[in-house]
Amino acid sequence: LMKEAYGFDPDPIFTANRVDSLGRKNAINQLETTPLWSYQSKATNLAFHDLTPDHSLPPTSASLLGLGSKFIPNPQKTTTSRDMEKNIARLYRDISLAAHFADSWSDGPQKQSSSKLRVPSPWQPPAPPQELYGRTMSFIKAVESALRGRTAMPNLLPHQQALLSSFQTSEEYVFPQADKGLGTCGIYYDSYCQDALRNHLLVESDYRRLSEDEAWDLAKAAHKSIMKWLQSYRSLLDDGAYGYIYDKTNENMKDPFGKFYTLYKLHKKPDSNGNYPTRPVCSDCASITHALGKWVDEQLQPIFKSQRTYFKNSYELKLLLSKMKLTGHRYSFFKYDAVAMYVNVNTNACLEELSKYLRSPSTRERFPHYNPDMLLEAIELVMRNNIMSFGDLFFLQLSGVAMGISPAPPIASIFYAIFENIMLPRWTHSIHFVRRFIDDGFAIWIHHPDPIIDEENWKQFQKEVNSFHGLSWEFDPRSQSIDYMDMIITIEKDGSITTSLYEKEMNLYQYLPPNSCHPPGVLTGLVMGGVLRILQLCSDRDDADGHIFNFYHRLISRGHQPANLLPLFDRAISNAELYIANYSTKSSKSKPTVSGKRESIYFHIPYHQQDPRARHWQELWQKHMVQPIGKSPITSIPCETANFPTDKMTVCYSRHLNLGNLLSYRKLDKCKGRKVSSFLPLEG
Numbered sequence: 001l002m003k004e005a006y007g008f009d010p011d012p013i014f015t016a017n018r019v020d021s022l023g024r025k026n027a028i029n030q031l032e033t034t035p036l037w038s039y040q041s042k043a044t045n046l047a048f049h050d051l052t053p054d055h056s057l058p059p060t061s062a063s064l065l066g067l068g069s070k071f072i073p074n075p076q077k078t079t080t081s082r083d084m085e086k087n088i089a090r091l092y093r094d095i096s097l098a099a100h101f102a103d104s105w106s107d108g109p110q111k112q113s114s115s116k117l118r119v120p121s122p123w124q125p126p127a128p129p130q131e132l133y134g135r136t137m138s139f140i141k142a143v144e145s146a147l148r149g150r151t152a153m154p155n156l157l158p159h160q161q162a163l164l165s166s167f168q169t170s171e172e173y174v175f176p177q178a179d180k181g182l183g184t185c186g187i188y189y190d191s192y193c194q195d196a197l198r199n200h201l202l203v204e205s206d207y208r209r210l211s212e213d214e215a216w217d218l219a220k221a222a223h224k225s226i227m228k229w230l231q232s233y234r235s236l237l238d239d240g241a242y243g244y245i246y247d248k249t250n251e252n253m254k255d256p257f258g259k260f261y262t263l264y265k266l267h268k269k270p271d272s273n274g275n276y277p278t279r280p281v282c283s284d285c286a287s288i289t290h291a292l293g294k295w296v297d298e299q300l301q302p303i304f305k306s307q308r309t310y311f312k313n314s315y316e317l318k319l320l321l322s323k324m325k326l327t328g329h330r331y332s333f334f335k336y337d338a339v340a341m342y343v344n345v346n347t348n349a350c351l352e353e354l355s356k357y358l359r360s361p362s363t364r365e366r367f368p369h370y371n372p373d374m375l376l377e378a379i380e381l382v383m384r385n386n387i388m389s390f391g392d393l394f395f396l397q398l399s400g401v402a403m404g405i406s407p408a409p410p411i412a413s414i415f416y417a418i419f420e421n422i423m424l425p426r427w428t429h430s431i432h433f434v435r436r437f438i439d440d441g442f443a444i445w446i447h448h449p450d451p452i453i454d455e456e457n458w459k460q461f462q463k464e465v466n467s468f469h470g471l472s473w474e475f476d477p478r479s480q481s482i483d484y485m486d487m488i489i490t491i492e493k494d495g496s497i498t499t500s501l502y503e504k505e506m507n508l509y510q511y512l513p514p515n516s517c518h519p520p521g522v523l524t525g526l527v528m529g530g531v532l533r534i535l536q537l538c539s540d541r542d543d544a545d546g547h548i549f550n551f552y553h554r555l556i557s558r559g560h561q562p563a564n565l566l567p568l569f570d571r572a573i574s575n576a577e578l579y580i581a582n583y584s585t586k587s588s589k590s591k592p593t594v595s596g597k598r599e600s601i602y603f604h605i606p607y608h609q610q611d612p613r614a615r616h617w618q619e620l621w622q623k624h625m626v627q628p629i630g631k632s633p634i635t636s637i638p639c640e641t642a643n644f645p646t647d648k649m650t651v652c653y654s655r656h657l658n659l660g661n662l663l664s665y666r667k668l669d670k671c672k673g674r675k676v677s678s679f680l681p682l683e684g
Helices: 002-006 021-033 036-040 061-065 085-100 130-146 158-168 189-201 212-232 239-252 290-305 314-322 347-359 361-366 372-384 408-427 451-465 521-537 541-556 562-581 583-588 614-626
Strands: 185-188 207-210 258-264 278-283 331-338 387-390 393-397 431-437 440-446 473-475 481-484 487-491 497-501 601-606 649-654
Touching: 061 158, 085 130, 085 601, 130 614, 185 189, 189 207, 189 258, 189 278, 189 387, 207 212, 212 239, 212 372, 212 387, 212 393, 239 290, 290 372, 290 408, 314 431, 314 487, 314 497, 314 521, 331 481, 331 487, 347 361, 347 372, 347 408, 408 431, 408 451, 440 481, 451 473, 497 521, 497 541, 521 541, 521 562, 541 562, 562 583, 601 614, 614 649
Parallel strands: 258 387, 601 649
Antiparallel strands: 207 393, 258 278, 331 440, 331 473, 387 393, 431 440, 481 487, 487 497
8 A cells, every 4th residue: 555655665664763774774775776867857846636526546646647748658668670660661762752853852743732731642753773772771771770679768667657557547537637738637537527428518509419320320421421522622622632631531430530528627716516617629630520620720721810809829919019008098908708619609600600701702802712612511511510429428519619620710710700890890989909819808998987988888898799699708807917828918007018927826837857758859949938938928027037037947846957957048048039039020021932842851760768869860871871981972873853962861750658648538438447328317
């Protein structure tokens, strides 16, 4: 029991209250069996959200779950040549393509496409010239020789490995994620299933329960409809998009259902029973409508981004606000949040409003890239065929779109923007500025001099915002300072608007520990991105410095060493200052046209901490490919149309399964415990 709870089994003979040296024997024994890496990178901030009412998870759970869902345990063996078979074949094809299309090398023969959707071409180019072929085989042989598949040192302690194994086979617990990136939760399996059913799937206005046969019949009908849509509009689809939708839709018929799961809204208040609200999500990457949904999203993105209340990110909003001076009137901020926006979008009303908007001459003139009939049929197919599984149960979403599918944000946002375009011009006397990030709105209110009229205006505005096809919005009180989009936004006495970084109270700051099986560049990206975000969102430099100081110490508490962090932070601050100084210039310049020509061969390999480093693969590339001893440079080798076009090679790492994958709660049908259907209320 002690080992299960705390990770080690102390000998009761050696008690701490002994006066001799044996009183420390348990600690000495534990010290001797702990690997050096555990001391060098020991995290002190290990926390998770225990949502079990009796806090029944063992105390040592934090040592595993506190590592965060992105933590990657080392695989038991280092990479082998067998692991690399597909990547080696990919490398050989890459080199052969470069040789065959030496004068205009890309990824193979393709027509100019207006869509980014495509499936990898199966076309195999001819073998490269003999000299290049020999060098390639020599490089491949050297790579395979370096990959020996040795037993690897774990980056989890024995008790953590045992805990992970027990959690993976547990019939008692699941480990969902908190909404807003607030960390990992532990909860009873029974509670999780009941929350999902009670809060969402058994709400008859939103979902209809299906038998397995009914679910398959609907999936087959959806597949048939998508194939018919493809044939009807074949002439309007480029080859890449057509091939992608056709192949992926057929491939997904093996298991055509989205996977329903929930996120826990820990930033909201729990109910009287201590239960937190949940956010419904559908993972649709294997669903029957996934590929078509990707195409719909691609078509709607330009329209979505052109709406009057759209903004790209927090920094763009901050830049807009920083240019304002709120003088001459009394102003306040307010924010408003849609209640379950995606599921509460009225499907019929949405399709009707989108039809009028997308068919209107003014919209067609601004966005000539789409065919209204074609796009509207695709939107309807996606919205009416969201079939999902939850364990052994199947459901059809009746209303709106599911959070988690590609076109959900633009569909829901454009739908409400149609109403905003009519409604907001009527409120210019009270609304000075308004922006909305899908279901989260922010605005500046102009107070009427008469408090009674002002209060009446405020009530009427809320009423009108809530008057569009049943969508409901919750308003926070008007204030001189609010938190929105990870910022605290404040009206100063002189009328200027300042911002600071807002950090949620329940944030666990589960940054990746240094012993996670991630490439070293991940820490660089984490520091660079974190520092840039702080400097972008804070108006006052002293305030920003305080947040950077906190960020640094949070990384220290996750096991990172000052010697590694300090140079990174110095570089990150310099880079961020330069980026921010040049941001407006960069934004105003038009983006350069990107040609189809590539500049590097890509060497794909799964990352393992105990494999040779990227530098080793580059040395092998130089030795065997670029210029072997006594031979000419690779770029002087004549190919079919020109000399070989590049001597560069880029190492592209892929990752192994992380804790979130290993403890995934999305496929409850794989669980060995109670069937989800056993939690259904008894009928009659």
